[in-house]
Amino acid sequence: MSNQFSGVWASYEYLDDFCNALTELRGSGFQRLTTISPCPRHEISHALGDPQSPVPFFTLAGMFTGFSIALTIMTFMTLDWILPVSGKPVVSYPIMGPVLFELSVLFSVWFTIISLIGLCVKDNRAHAFPEGKAWKDYRRFTRDRFGVIVPCTQHDLDKVEGILNKFQAEEVNREA
Amino acid sequence: MSNVTYASINDDILYSLRPPGKSWFASMAIILTMLGMGIFAFGYQIRHGMEGSGINNPIGWGVYITNFVFWVGIGHAGTLISAVLYLVRAPFRTSIYRASEAMTVFAVMTAALFPLIHIGRVWNFYWLIPYPNQRLLWVNFKSPLLWDVFAVNTYMSVSILFFLVGLVPDFAVVRDESKGLKRVFYGIISLGFRGTNHEWKHYMRAYLLFAAIATPLVFSVHSIVSWDFAMSSIPGWHTTIFPPYFVAGAIFSGCAMVLTLLLPLRAIFPGFRDIIEMKDMEAMAKMILFTGAIVTYAYLIEFFIAYYSGARYEKALFWFRPFGDLKIFFFLMFFCNCISPLPLWNKKLRTNVYALFIISILINIGMWMERFNIVVTSLAHDFDPYAWGFYKFEWVEMWITIGSFGWFSMWFFIFVKIMPSLAVMELKEALNPPLRSAQHE
């Protein structure tokens, strides 16, 4: 969506500071926040208001797809060329159990993966990221720092910076 | 874990990714030789037929299927630990699950080779896959072997995906900790993962679902493998106890294998010691005690049922196992699986690295013997006395077995060097986060 980023990003050493900053920012009307953290923390998602992921629906869809595909191929294939074996009915349902289960699992897993990737890409593109050199060289978010990106207009920059520094941000960078 | 911080975790774990040393290359050379032996033997078998293995007329399945079940069994602990223990939030999971998951993936990759190796005309293996073909022939869904095809393939792809999904954030870590070509490489395989809240949101959800799906899968796969036997009519195979018995056995052997792999890993990379703590190893030992008890129970109850059912053939077979020509395998199995874990009841031994290591090795041997017992002795002594048989090992199957260990170790050695052997992200998650409030106290 928005390709030209304008706003502030900051890094924090301590989680509690970070979360307070987030709450404050959201309190003062900055909703479209992007946080970066070495690992997922409930505190952060609380501070962001526990957004939910739609992944499970894809998983469920995958399961149904797998199940019905398994059922179809097994029935079709046994009827396509009828080769009776021992006392079993040509189309026998009990024997389908394992394959039904396995294919359901297989498809649900693939659906989950694909949806996961798709959703991540979608959300990341929905939010703008800084392009500055400082940002590009900053590597500690995957190590031990918490980061927040606040997109905002020119005249909000000071306000945002104020909030961020109020909670002892380690460093604050503005891009406009 | 007091002295452990987010940063130290990174340093400790990435320590294992430094360029390999002499010892690594030396062991890799040995491993590749083993693998070479296996490949040569397999080629010979393709050229000259199945004669190089001990399988014979009554005993149609031998070492190959034994290996298959053995490796699939090993392949279970990984997913069990990473999925089941994830759901039940077991504390000792995080430190060991990455390595054990790797073990799972590689073990299943090894196991998946054996159905191909053991079939008589391996060049036609693809006939086992239901694909549209000009012969208009489909596969027989009534055959447990085909269930196997689906079960193993599903399990393999799911465990591989689960493994990789877990790895992506850690690849990102490695990317940011490294520069140059390495950074590019990890940048690609980390798929540009940044750790934004959006990513974490979907990621955590998906991961949970993965665990939820993988859990029944763990139990289903080995049940289906056990149905290869239970669905037949042969005394010693045709048993309802098999699925739980096999699953327990699988976890049993899996946990043993985890120990066999992690204890050396701990020794080699000192940084791991304060992450993989003794109590995690101890927890594994407890798992072994528990599943070992189940397995022992299964052994005994099989004998009781054979006696109590009054079924001639069953009785004869279970008389044959401990007293017949192949009794050595039975007693090896019984000692390794039922007797050797008992010392673990003692806390001292349970927390002693050497004791744990030796016992885990013994259990690995024992579980191989168990599978051999089930597969071979049952066939050697079934209904028709005229068709009773005897099993004699041959060199091809020996070499292929050696090769399979080479194959497995090769992957594991590569894994240790290119992937974080411990789950960086989850370890951090398990850690108390850095809090300013904590600083003031």
Add this chain to the structure above:
Amino acid sequence: MTKGINRRDFFKVAAVSGAAAAVASCKGDPVEEIIPMLVPPSEYVPGATFSFATTCQECSANCGMVLRTREARAIKAEGNPHHPINQGSLCPTGQASLQGMYSPSRSKGPNQKGKAVAWDAGIAQVAAKVKSGNTLYIGSQRSGSFGKLLKSALGAKSDILTFDMNPVGSIRKGNEIAFGTTEVPHYAIDKAKVLIGFGADFMESWLNSQMHMRAYSSMHAFSHGEKGKFVHVSPHLGLTGASADQWVAVKPGQETQIALSIANQLLAKSALSGNEALKSYLEGFEVETVAKATGISAEVLKELAMDFAKGGESLAIAGGPVASNGEGTKLQVAVNILNAVAGNVGKTVQFGANYQVGGSSLADVQAAIGKIAKGAYSAVIIENVNPAYALPKGSGFKEALAKAPFVVSLSTEEDETSALAHLHLPTSHAVESWGDANPRSGVFSVQQPAMAKLPGYDTQELGDLLLAFAKQQGAAESAASYQDYIKQAWAGYQKDWGVSGSFEDFWKASLQKGGHFGDFKVSGATLKSAAYSDAMAPKLQAAALSLVTMNTTMHDANGTGGNKSWLLEIPDPTTQLVWDSWMEINAETAVSLGINHGDLVELKTAQGTQKLSAYVTYGVADGVVAVPNGLGREVPFPTYVSTRNKSIFLPHVEMAADVTIKPLRVGERAADLLDFTLDANSGELVYVAEVKSLKATGEEAYMVSPNGVDQHHDIAGLTGEYTKAKAGDRSGKDRGFVQTASVEEMSGHGHVEHGHHLRKRHYTTDNPSNTDFYQERAADVAYHTEWSGRDKPVYYENNKWEMAIDLDRCTGCSACVVACYAENNIPVVGKERNLNGREMSWLRIARYQEPNHETGALETYFTPEMCGQCANAGCEPVCPVYATYHNDEGINAMVYNRCVGTRYCLNNCAYKQRRFNWRTYEFPAPLHMQLNPGVTVREKGVMEKCNFCYTRIRDVKDAAKDQGREIFDGEVLTACQQTCPTDAITFGNIKDPKAKVTQIKSTTKRGYTQLEEVNYKPAITYLKKINHDNRKA
């Protein structure tokens, strides 16, 4: 995207590995011409089977034989159903004649010590020698027109001997002494109610096994509530004794006393009771004295006498190597007395048949050998007999032959004797030659070539060769070829028999029928006083430990079968051993000598020492050890890689793409243990010797048997202490592979509940009947075909093939197994692969030994076991690729091309009737020409099994379709059924209510299926073995 492996990569990998596998597998697969000859003969029609009626020349019994040919190549030898002697069946040796025909050890052409010579030169050379002086001709026994030609070919100065090791001479001599005729009469076993055999192994080698087994089955098989009784009196049980109701185990030589004591008991009531001399002679053989002398209880002797008194409806027979103990003639005389006393002569002992069996007496041979050594002969001609192998060293045959100035061999094969010849003019095999035979008076059978001469083998027919000799002698032979000669002879016969019509018609008819068959006039005979002179009284005292060498089902003392791989691969029925000779030793004796089953023992007689594997059994009398004849020959056999006694960690690699054929020595030559002593009266070889020493070497013998029970050494029980109760397989118990009932039980009275352990089954089942089951299946298929909108397949529309096997008829002779090998291109795998459980036989004669706890006897049972084509098969559902499925005629079809070789079907077969191709097996040339084009030759990695000879079913179906009719019952014969001399196997369409198999299955009270509780519903119903009040040998 983080997929583990994406589609494109997968295909790459699959392609590469697939290609690799393909390359590896294809390389070096042999490419073969399907039709080897340049100019096909007139009958040649691709895919069509032609049969030629001819005569079997494997032994002097001259059974009628039908040669099936495909693509103008003989592929199978079967019995001629029209022939009165064997009536359609053929013994293993006869069927293996094809392996003689295609033998890799056949001589390629005329040669002088290996140096090739031209035929004319060779013939001229021989003719010159024959002219120059006396000639000795040693050949195989050939009745019919041959003898006359032979005489004219060799001139008056020549001695002509026929060579046959089987001791028929004692029968002739005994009859001469007792009845004044040297003929071999017709022993009408089928007319007897009680049969006592004194060593006569009529199921192995005695006179004519086929004829006698057939007669035996009609006398002994259970029908209409009764069956005959057969008692075997002999030191060795053997196949014949194994199917007897009672076995009287005696020491060698005691048979005679027993025969006479029975005669003694019967004399009072017999027609000869007036004969004082006979009376006084027999008084020497009172029951008590004989009982004391032989150790056989008086009760047994009395019982025998009681049974035998049937007023002419009993029969005693004697003979065979085991009875040829130096008093063979005396035994025969005694038996003649017994028959005379019982009034059997003229009733069950029918003179006038005059069977042309056996050869010249060995006394004459001995004399001839002496003359050779003295240089009395300018030429010695040896034709298709092998004295150098068969005669004991003591005969000095080889040494004598070395002295002979000129030795010619006319043998087809390069054998031990032809190796000693100066000149070898190989004659064509009987299958390629003309001839005729006159096996008994009234039976004249023709022998015609079934195919052109084997390509690459420069041979001449024996007849033509002799004609050439004769012409060289200047004899006036008008015939251009032996074929003409035979025709001329038969033109003469036509007049003698007064057959009307043109000769051509008569000739054609005879060729089609296989000969001209009439009956013979039965005449009796009167007992001569010489028979009960003291000279005929038994004197022989058996040694403390004596050796008998016996003929087995597969091999006799002539050793013709000793180099035929079928006869070596197929287990000897009674011991189930393959590819070796062995030493049967009685368990008590074994214990006293400290010998265990499977030990390698050193057997020492005055003549020689041999290392043999000890087979501990109760099938041989105490104080007797038995060794089989006819082994110890060299067999050309593919040298497969061997891993025996080699490390399992080191590779044993087979480099060559194809396996080379190397000679392989099989077993020991029993004759080396024998002295060349002859029966004083008949001049037959004595097959009994004293054992000087017998001790275990401490090594384990390399004794191989496909019988899983033997591998487990179960014959000794778990403890290794031999008692009858512990011996046996400890196997059939309650598993009911063989089930028995007693005559009394079948006829209603007689208690069922407590009884023979084989009779009570552990399980009781109430499964739906096979019929209900397969009809249900057919309905299910119909439903699904409709669902899928098709009209095919329709199941069990006209045919559902099923089989019934009567265990009361089966004697375990294993002829069916040979037939199966021949019909289905079953590879011979050799000793080591048998040891490793890799035998490929689709049909096995399983032997079960069971201690009978009521009589204390150890009973032997045989059951032919093949794939049962189970309606509810275990093998079918487990195959992941439908390589085996149930076809619409109830056959458990095996699709070789679809098989990937998971071997799950083998594992899940409760009967273990499937065979896996562990490698691509070799058929050493020219044996590969015997392969049946109608049956696929399987490659490595493929599963195979019996399919009720589906090719034969197809052939018949096609024929019926061409003629626009249904198949009629009995038209389809499976190979095993076709060759069964006792008609134990019945096969047919169960949907046809009139079919014999349907009749049997619906009416019998003896039917059962093996492992009924497993509920596989095999199509084979076995009929229980019936014993006389639960007693059996």
